[in-house]
Amino acid sequence: MPQHETDALIIGTGFGAAAPALRLAQAGLKVTLLEKGPRIDPFKDFRQTSDPDYVMRYLKGLSGDHLALTYAEALGGGSGFYEMVSLRAPSRVFDQVDEHGRRLWPAGIDRAALDPYYDIAERMLHVTQIPVEQVPKTGLVFATMMKRLGYSCDRARYAERGCVGSGFCVTGCIYAAKQSLLLNYLPQAVAAGATIETDVEALHIAPVHPRFAAPYRYEVQCRKRGSADIITYRTRILILGGGTIGTARLLLASRDRLPFLSAQLGHNIAFNGSVKAAALLADDLPDGDMFTGRTHPGMISYQFLESHGVTVSAAKAMPLELVAGIRLRVEADRRRPSWWGERNVELMEQCRHRLIALYAMGLTPPSARLSIANDGSCVVSLEPTAALRDYHERTEELLQSILMRNGCRLVDVEFVNRDGAPHGDLFFSTAHQVGSCRMADSREHGVVTAAGEVFDYPGLYISDGSAIPSSLAVNTSLTILANAERIADEIVLSRNAA
Amino acid sequence: MERRDVVRNLAWIIAGTAAAACTPLRIITRAFPEEFKRDRALVEATLRAFASAVIPRAAGDTSNPARALLDHRYPLARYAAFFASDLSQRSQSRYGTPAFATLTLEQRTAVIADGLSADGTTRKLYRGAIYLTQVAVYAGIYDDDAGCALIGFSGRYRGDAVSYENADAFLPAPLTSSGNYE
Structure with missing residues (x-):
């Protein structure tokens, strides 16, 4: 069974994963990214097509009685196939409360706190207002x-940069005008020393040592597509960035190995109504x-x-x-x-x-839920x-x-x-699902801290849409990226302090 | 509708609806007339007639509007012969002839409507066949360049004008200075 050691292991390559990959690699850590989906060359692989084989190779769906979710599985996550809309969440988004009047976002996280990270994300992606x-x-x-x-x-x-308006944003921009992560964060991370493995699915996470042993380390068992062989990665910093569905699914599958995970895991999915x-x-x-x-x-x-x-x-x-x-x-x-x-x-x-x-x-409130059925498949449910x-x-x-x-x-x-x-x-469909492992002030209300660290699991972080605790009323990608930049900042700072 | 939301449905049609519809049919597909098992030309002619009732005028726009129904990448192809024989039987029941392909558009439409009103399994099969035909023809899935002239879809981008020249005149007052709402 091949076994690898790395300083920071990042699951996923989308908006939640790319920022920590770049920042940690720039900080001198040995960074490895694992992507379940296939590798994509943005200059060769995208097509202007309606071929179902092509579309379904990258875009996946999960549907329940009242809610259907779409997500991507490919290098760069959804960034290769999104509509490239990059808007900041309005201030009032951060003031939303639950049925008990409790603020959905953890203390200290609001638009003002995210604005410096929105600035970074916008610069990286060359975000501009569309000319008239x-x-x-x-x-x-x-x-x-x-x-x-x-x-x-x-x-x-x-x-x-240089959009011609061809109309095929969601099958991938053949002109490389859309600023997917394939053009900025990921190649920059690789240039800084990160490595990316594609077609590798993370199956389980387990702590290497018993609880409270120091230093805390994690082992991730993976499988290469088309192979039955298990590959193992060991790391001190494990960052989950596989998206609202992927991250929750991985943690749900690892629950018996991570028994102190919050009971909120898989709950509280917001879907931008x-x-x-x-x-x-x-x-x-x-x-x-x-x-x-x-x-x-x-x-x-x-x-x-x-x-x-x-x-x-x-x-x-x-x-x-x-x-x-x-x-x-x-x-x-x-x-x-x-x-x-x-x-x-x-x-x-x-x-x-x-x-x-x-x-x-x-x-709309974060009221949908993800769970694992008896046959191991993922199920999404929403109470109408x-x-x-x-x-x-x-x-x-x-x-x-x-x-x-x-x-x-x-x-x-x-x-x-x-x-x-x-x-x-009643039926909703969206690609803007967030919150299955939401940030909160305590493990009673969420899965990760405001710093993105999983409650009771030092060194295990979540930096993707699953940590975002509420609907945004605008497209989610820029907020996920800004929050991932913020969490990466926290990880680098805490490492330096240590 | 959001584009990716709708693309998601495609997976249902191709991997879900058709498969779900067809799975129970495995039990009964052994029972249909031999001629549909042997005669591929008969099956194809019947399915062409079906597709051109689902999308009248499609035949002038594509070489074979029924191609997806016979394409083994999609589950429906495994049941194409049975589906053709079912159309034929319903044609016989309603109009006294098994030759579905010889019926008028109005008659073929009525036969398909019969299938859509039949038992649950048959209904799913007919729905799946209609969706797959629509997807294949309107979206031009077999040729990235061809598109679908019937609905003005030119396939890939051909340099069409994106905006109007006097775009400013269309816009109301904005609420923000940058596009981001505070």
């Missing part, structure tokens, strides 16, 4: 609709363009953040996404069949230029509470109101379940 002349047509149509109603709208911020509505544009509105321009169409409205706890944007989708697992039909169109056949063709013919989709991201139903209904009404007051004709968007039938109940 590059706002995609869909974003301009959305802006027009908001303007007509007297609402505000802001140009969003993106991690890109994503609500969607779609419509055909009124005749007096200009064409949008579903298929061209950066995937996130340039504009975000904070108009309803204080009043409704949501931000609103337009959304774009390629044909693959428009028909994969959803049913579209014009509301009140009684002709049958509606989601296939001639009616559907009529609608699809209009989708590129005359279909508009809005979505809201909201401050009255409050969540009310949130969904109110938010959907808000979006539909924006569309209808602009004279648009609503389109039903029904997500289908595993059986291909429409979900008959």
Whole structure:
């Protein structure tokens, strides 16, 4: 059984993993990163394609009755496939409280505390506000609709250099314009001495010595894809950065070896309460363009953040996404069949230029949960509470109101379940899941300290989205990265102090 | 809708829906007429007729709109012969002819609707076949360059104009100076 020693072992290569990898390597530690997914060369491997084999090689899904989560498994984590939207979480995000009035974020962590780390993350990813002349047509149509109603709208911020607006952000940017971690953090970490192993899955974590033995060290058992052989890594600093699902799954699988883990492990998943509505544009509105321009169409409205706890944007989708697992039909169109056949063709013919989709991201509570089923698979569950139903209904009404007051004709968007039938109940889908191992002031309320260290396990850290304790109402990547920079800073400082 | 959210559903269709639909069919697929087991041309013609009812006018846009139903990368292909025979049987029951491919669009639509109203397993099979056909044709999954002319999808990016020239005129007042809300 091959055994490796390293100073710092990092599981994952996404937003939560890349910053500690770079900072610890720069601090002179021997750093090793393990990535479950395949290696990607950003200059060769990305494609502008709808080939399911390609898409499913990197993007994975986990679905429950009321919530579906999407995540990536590849070098760079989700950064190769995200929409490159890079926004700071608004201050009020950090003031959210639980049902007992307790603040969700640990003491001392707020927007002001994260701002210096947002600065670093933005510099690293070259984040800038989109120039007016590059706002995609869909974003301009959305802006027009908001303007007509007297609402505000802001140009969003993106991690890109030289974007041509090809529209294939989520299959990977073939122009290397999107600033994925493959272009900055990871190569810089390697240049600083870090090594990256891909196609290696971490299976279990265990402390090397009995509790309270010093120095505290960890052993991680891994397996290379396609091999039954177990590889073992030993390390003094173990950082989990495999994402909200990956990190929780690894810790849940290691629970018998790490018996002092908080009972909150796998609980408290926040999901940015994503609500969607779609419509055909009124005749007096200009064409949008579903298929061209950066995937996130340039504009975000904070108009309803204080009043409704949501931000609103337009959304774009390629044909693959428009028909994969959803049913579209014009509301009140009684002709049958509606989601296939001639009616559907009529609608699809209009989708590129005359279909508009809005979505809201909201401050929904961290109420979803991840667990391991008897067969070892991961299960996500969400209790459809009255409050969540009310949130969904109110938010959907808000979006539909924006569309209808602009004279648009609503389109039903029904997500289908595993059986291909429409979900008959409350249903959220997102790629913005956070919080399965959240930061908290005590192990009664969370899994890690504000410094990212797992309660009762010195040297074991979590620096990814699973540590983020609340919904953000904006895309999560920049906050995950900024928080990872902060935790890396804490690790380097504590090591220097030691 | 968020794009990646929806991509996630693709996994269901290809690995989930179709497989879930087809698994129970293993029990009954031995029982369908021999001619569908032997005659691939008959199966293909039937499935083409099915696909062109799911997406009328698709035939003019792609060489074979039923290709995905016969593609062994997807679970449905294993049950293609059974699926074709089921279409044929429903055609016989409703219109007195087993030749589904010779029916009019309206008639084929009615036969497919019958399948979608049948027992749970059959319903799943029909739903999976419809989704897979839509994905394959609209998204142009077999040719990155071709796209789907029917819906104005040109496949890969071809230098289309991204924005409008007078973009400033579209924008309302912002709430922030940088795009970040305080």
